[in-house]
Amino acid sequence: MKAIVWEFFKSMIRSPWEIVAMIVLSVLFGFVSGGGMTSESEGMDVTVYSEDLPETELASMVEELDGEASTLNWRVVAEEEALAQLNGQSIEGIVNLGEDSYELILAREQVMLPALVEPVLERYFIEEELAQLVGDEALAQLHRLQSSFSVEQESMQTESAGGEQGLRSLFGFLLFFAIYTVSFSVSSILEIKYNGIWNRMVLSPTSKVSMYVGYLISSFLLGYAQIVIVLSIFNFLLDVSFYGGFWKALVAVIPFLFAIMAIGVFLSGIVQSQAQLSIAIQLVAISSAMLGGAFWPLEIVGSDLMLALSYASPIMYGMELLMGATAYSWGWEEFLWPAAVLFFIGAAVIGIGLHLMERKATL
Numbered sequence: 372m373k374a375i376v377w378e379f380f381k382s383m384i385r386s387p388w389e390i391v392a393m394i395v396l397s398v399l400f401g402f403v404s405g406g407g408m409t410s411e412s413e414g415m416d417v418t419v420y421s422e423d424l425p426e427t428e429l430a431s432m433v434e435e436l437d438g439e440a441s442t443l444n445w446r447v448v449a450e451e452e453a454l455a456q457l458n459g460q461s462i463e464g465i466v467n468l469g470e471d472s473y474e475l476i477l478a479r480e481q482v483m484l485p486a487l488v489e490p491v492l493e494r495y496f497i498e499e500e501l502a503q504l505v506g507d508e509a510l511a512q513l514h515r516l517q518s519s520f521s522v523e524q525e526s527m528q529t530e531s532a533g534g535e536q537g538l539r540s541l542f543g544f545l546l547f548f549a550i551y552t553v554s555f556s557v558s559s560i561l562e563i564k565y566n567g568i569w570n571r572m573v574l575s576p577t578s579k580v581s582m583y584v585g586y587l588i589s590s591f592l593l594g595y596a597q598i599v600i601v602l603s604i605f606n607f608l609l610d611v612s613f614y615g616g617f618w619k620a621l622v623a624v625i626p627f628l629f630a631i632m633a634i635g636v637f638l639s640g641i642v643q644s645q646a647q648l649s650i651a652i653q654l655v656a657i658s659s660a661m662l663g664g665a666f667w668p669l670e671i672v673g674s675d676l677m678l679a680l681s682y683a684s685p686i687m688y689g690m691e692l693l694m695g696a697t698a699y700s701w702g703w704e705e706f707l708w709p710a711a712v713l714f715f716i717g718a719a720v721i722g723i724g725l726h727l728m729e730r731k732a733t734l
Contacts, residue, residue: 373585376585376588376589376592380589380592380593383593389552389555390552390593390596390597393548393549393551393552393597394597394600394601396544396548397544397545397548397549397597397601398601398604398605400544400548401540401541401544401545401601401605402541402605402609404540404541404543404544415442415443415444415484415487416444416446416462417443417444417445417446417466417484417487417488418446418448418453418456418457418462418464418465418466419433419445419446419447419448419453419465419466419468420447420448420449420450420452420453420465420466420467420468421450421467421468421469422450422467422469423469423470424468424469424470428470429447429468430447432468433445433447433468435495436491436492436495442487443487443488443491453465457476457478462478463477463478463479463484464476464477464478464484464485466488466492471496471499471500472496473492473496475488475489475492535694535698536668537611538611538613538693538694538697538698539664539668539690539694541605541611542665542689542690542693542694543660543663543664543665543666543686543690544665545598545601545602545693546624546627546660546663546665546686546689546690546693547656547660547665547686548597549594549597549598549627549628549631550631550652550655550656550659550660550686551652551656552593552594552597553590553591553593553594553628553631553632553635554631554634554635554638554652554655554656555635555649555652556589556590556593556594556635557586557587557590557632557635557636557639558635558638558639558645558648558652559586559590560583560586560636560639560728561639561642561645561648561728562645579729583725587632587636590632590635591628591629591632594628594631594632595624595625595628598621598624598628599621602617602620602621613697614697614698614700615700616696616697616698616700617697619696619697620693620696620697622696623692623693623695623696623706623710624689624692624693626688626689626692626709626710626713626714626717627685627686627688627689627692627713629713629714629717630685630688630713630714630716630717631685632717632721633716633717633718633719633720633721633724634655634685634716634717634720635652635724636720636721636724636725636728637720637721637723637724637727638651638652638655638724639724639728640723640724640725640726640727640728641724641727658684659684659685659686660684660686662677662680662681662683662684662686662687663681663684663685663686663687663688663689663690664681664686664687664690665686665690669681669687685713685716688709688710688712688713689709689713691709692706692709692710692713695709
């Protein structure tokens with residue numbers, strides 16, 4: 372078994388371009404779809420104008436808003452410029468500030484701007500109303516009493532908005548490309564059987580079980596190495612925040628890799644050629660990614676049928692595990708359900724796949 376694993380990785384070292392391509396694609400698509408994957412320290416620009424307020428009063432209000440949320444950069448522009456940027460869809464939306472109210476105008480639906488801006492504006496106008504009712508001094512005392520909660524509130528607001536969406540996009544493409552890596556590496560068993568190498572290996576002292584286990588472990592380690600490299604690039608080189616769950620994410624991804632490895636074995640058992648296997652892997656990878664929310668959040672899917680089918684996608688459970696390890700800060704007991712489903716999927720299909728592959732070898 373050790374010899375099989377060693378020979379597998381030696382062949383990968385001699386021809387590493389496929390795994391390198393998967394790593395590059397994972398980083399590229401994750402980076403672009405995540406909106407550049409900006410770190411938490413970088414702020415988001417918010418375009419502000421006012422139809423009613425004079426420039427001095429608007430500038431004073433924006434200065435106070437800057438103190439409310441350090442993650443937002445409030446940028447005052449003229450009304451014409453704001454509307455031109457909105458019509459050109461160069462920004463997600465604009466804010467029209469009034470004396471005691473605001474209007475949020477969006478360029479399109481499903482953007483992150485409202486989740487970032489509305490809590491800050493609501494808090495600001497509520498505090499202004501309180502100041503008029505109880506006085507500035509009483510409000511200042513209230514702020515001092517609540518100062519211990521302000522940092523936590525700001526942190527939660529940041530985590531639930533831009534960073535969460537960026538991580539979701541990264542994890543989606545990471546798992547999508549991992550399907551190709553693991554499934555095609557499992558298909559090496561099918562290839563050596565068709566080439567007659569398997570029959571010669573059977574005559575060696577190595578048992579069939581050791582041979583199967585050796586190739587399956589090699590495929591698993593290859594997929595795991597790809598995920599570790601991609602996540603490390605984002606964590607250590609691109610300075611993307613994993614909310615303290617980087618190491619937990621490396622553990623949480625294991626059930627997904629097991630399920631994908633098992634599905635690769637099953638597909639290798641039901642097809643008749645490498646060409647058929649290539650088509651089957653692409654169909655499984657794309658359909659699983661689309662149903663599982665790798666390309667878009669499941670929250671925007673309106674079809675009950677599609678949402679029901681998403682429960683059959685390993686990527687959906689893999690996304691839950693990775694998001695739970697990072698943005699959602701799950702406890703270990705919360706990982707049990709999605710991990711159990713993935714292990715069940717893997718255990719259910721790997722036995723069938725190995726039986727079909729062995730049956731082909733005896734025909």
